[in-house]
Amino acid sequence: MSINHLWIIVSACFVFFMQAGFVCYEVGFIQSKNVISVAIENIITFVITTLVYCFIGFALMFGNSHWGLFGGDFWFLNNLSHAHNSVGFVFVFFELMFAGTAVTIVSGSMTERTRLLPLLIADVFLAGFIYPLYGHWVWADLFTNQSAWLKQMGFMDFAGATVVHCTAGWVSLAGIIIVGPRKNKWDANGKIKKLGRSNIPFAVLGTFILWFSWFGFNGGSLLEFNDRVGLILLNTNFSAAAGVAGAILTTSIFIKDHSYMEAVFSGALGGLVAITAGSNYLYPFQAVMVGFISGSVVVLASLLLEKLGLDDAVGAVPIHGFGGAAGTILLALFTPAEFLGGQSHIVKILVQFAGVLLNFVWAFGLGLLLFYTIKKTIGLRVTEEEEDKGLNIVEFADIYSWQDYLKMTHYENLTQDLNLKIHAQNQLLQKQAKLLVETQEHERLKLARDIHDGVGQSLAALKLQLGMIANKVKTEYKDNRLSNQVEGTVNLATQTIEDIRAVLFNLKPAFLSDKGLSAAIEVLIKNFEKTTGIKSEFNLLTEIPAWEDAAVLNIYRVIQECLTNILKHAQATMVNVSFVRLKSDLYLFQVSDNGVGFEADGVHTGLGLNSIQERLKMLGGSLRIITSEGQGTSLMMEVPFED
Template sequence: MENTVVELQFALDTFYFLICGAFVMWMAAGFTMLESGLVRAKNTVEILTKNVGLYSIACIMYLVCGYAIMYDGGIFLSGITDSGFKEGMAEGSSTYAPSADFFFQVVFVATAMSIVSGAVAERMKLWSFFAFAVVLTGFIYPLEGSWTWNGASVFGMYTLGDLGFSDFAGSGIVHMAGAAAALAGVILLGPRKGKYGANGEIRAIPGANLPLATLGTFILWMGWFGFNGGSVLATATVDSANSVAIVFLNTNTAAAGGAIAALILSRIMFGKADLTMLLNGALAGLVAITAEPSTPTPLEATIFGALGGLLVVFSIVALDKLRIDDPVGAISVHGTVGLLGLLLVPITNGDVSFSGQIIGALTIFVWVFVASLVVWGILKATVGIRVSEELEYEGMDLAECGMEAYPEFEGNG
């Protein structure tokens, strides 16, 4: 009877893990729709191509070497078996299949790379982007992941866990890391042609399909239940089921708080209800709660999400003043608010220290930013990372993909 209960728990937790991983995989569609809605029509196909391509690259690179770097175990040739897990099941230490863990981890890697896509949109060479995706998903991200979620020492100097660092589902490990890589690329890439005037004026470049961007945001909102909920790692006991329910509740209310806060602030600052700020506010609320969705009360989660919604509006405006051109606001949503999320954790989790969170955030940002800057720099010096001014004017779709997303059809009579 006892073995039957253990096996049932194993089956339920494995199934839950896989379903949550599928939710996170669906976030790839959300990023794709959001980004393609916020760029100009002439760059839509390239955005679609980038997102399908980067997801595929992430899956292969994490299989080839990323998982081995992050968790000290190769699987590419040997595969993943249940060796040792049946024994662990009996001891109550393992409640899900190792292949489910790999699947859940690999979709997180793809999420980090998706953040980069939107920030460098409308002027980066497609194949240079793919080359960077190989390095980020295969090496840069897995190494910082080993320091955080696997407890490895940072280049043999210190262990973040011993310093009191915690990041439940990846405000820093996934989101801020993706933003750091994006920031390095944007700095070397430069702004889109016509975005900033000679006298410092900032020119808005509207997206082509705001209904699509809104759909993408709702898809991401939904996928985030898998992102945060799956990070509980179990659901087949009373305690774990309650924890999952709390995480879902707090994730949802934080997004709502972020959306409302950003909407009100945009009305105050710009005199209009800015849809793009509303969308980014919801995403900011989600990023803010990701570092610790299990310990806040629903009220605290709402407040944390609202703080993220307020911060993202100020951050987007500030980066524009610094002439850092991010077409979709990815660096602000995932980077600036990712840091906020890490710093909010000690408020509701007494086992975590502010100093540990700050050191952890610095470790993640410095490593990913510097490593990415080096890789972007090498690409820029060799194959180049930016298309010509002429091709940028014509649009990335024709220049890189040879087709248009919204072709005009002429009637026959």
């Protein structure tokens, strides 16, 4: 008997150590400006739970039952000797630690934007009413010689996956719905933002402390020290480890752009919560399965909350609510037949599901009513300004946090002023650049018009006059030599006029801006074939990226210069132009001919390639030449791009 008492006391101290684990875990996961608030809040929460649960909640949970709904004895811990077992105050001490666990969970989920007083009021109702009444329906027979109606139906919850953790999880869910998300948790496009965490290694320490404390949570729930303690502790450890594996695997499958770091924490704690329901009934392999599946459930539940716009600061709802529910229901699936109480696995699953559903309706329903009432009366949430400052300052006037806030605000103001100046300068530069482009375009048009109207028209008149002189010399003076010289001069004037027209065309290829690059290249190649007689093909193998106008013009010029080089130097009868995407960020332009080809070492400069290389360099691209004498030439031009 004394060994049993000692084991329960030691286990209760393990569970009490959970409070330290919760503080480390929560402090590590929230912003530095709120860590003092959370730490002090956890101490006060345990103080309230100690007084309210021991003097009121314990009686409602374990006193002699009234209509199976609530207990009515042991108020203020009187008459404990009437219990059918001999553990007395030891049992009260043990159960107090369980109540402290349940109440502490709720405040963590709502932290960083919830006022302290409303949370403390919620602690009173949770410790004194919500938690003990559901606990009475499941565990009323643990202390007095009576039945618990939910357990009588066959509902199994060995150490409190539903009684403790689901109750806390569903009340937390109600709380985060009513209080709303933290400021700037989602951006204007609805994408979740990381608000920053104070100390992840501290959260790791908290996770290990909770893991260690869970050995007392589950092991002590046997209420005696016998040969099953080792199995319970092993199952607890196996489930936590498997929970991490399940959470990481699920994260890698369903959340591609997500770090697996959070899966390590949520998986371990989700596995611990889940095995709490059946650590005394399962064997190690079944414990691994429960932990693995529950770890996956916790990750998917976290994703669901994000999709619904619900902000749980420390993941309490997925871990304790969904993790506890998964473990309770999975127990019915994996538990050996000797623990089914004569029920089939199907019936047991239905019973377990009914118990979990009842817990959800009870805890979530009362939680909504509780937090809604608080919100409408004394208020639940801090102001936006107070949330910006942090609850360290607002609730506890921490001078160091105040200095940090002033420093941060000063830097933010400087940054904001600098950003405004940069924005104004950018607008000015954009305006000047636009004016410059418009001015250049105007000058190009004016130059084209002046050349066309002045030089072009004069050359056209000269051509006409020379033609008349050539005809007169040929008919009147019968001087063929002079006539041939005049005709040569006429041909030179004609070529000059064509060159001027080409210059005018190059100044502003209107078709390029109107129809786009691919259509402009297609027209360019058709015109090339028509004017030169060289058979030409255009193969657009993949869609052209949406380059900026400057890049499009440079690419157009590169293809144009390639065709000009072929006409001047290649002596080709066929040209092939191909566009294709090589990689997700690299595009290839290839211009090939069947001309005379060249020595490969002699074509990297000259032959009109300098201009092509300069344009490709501006685009961040590169040129590769494949050629040999008599085998034609291929210009391979690679240009990077961003979608």
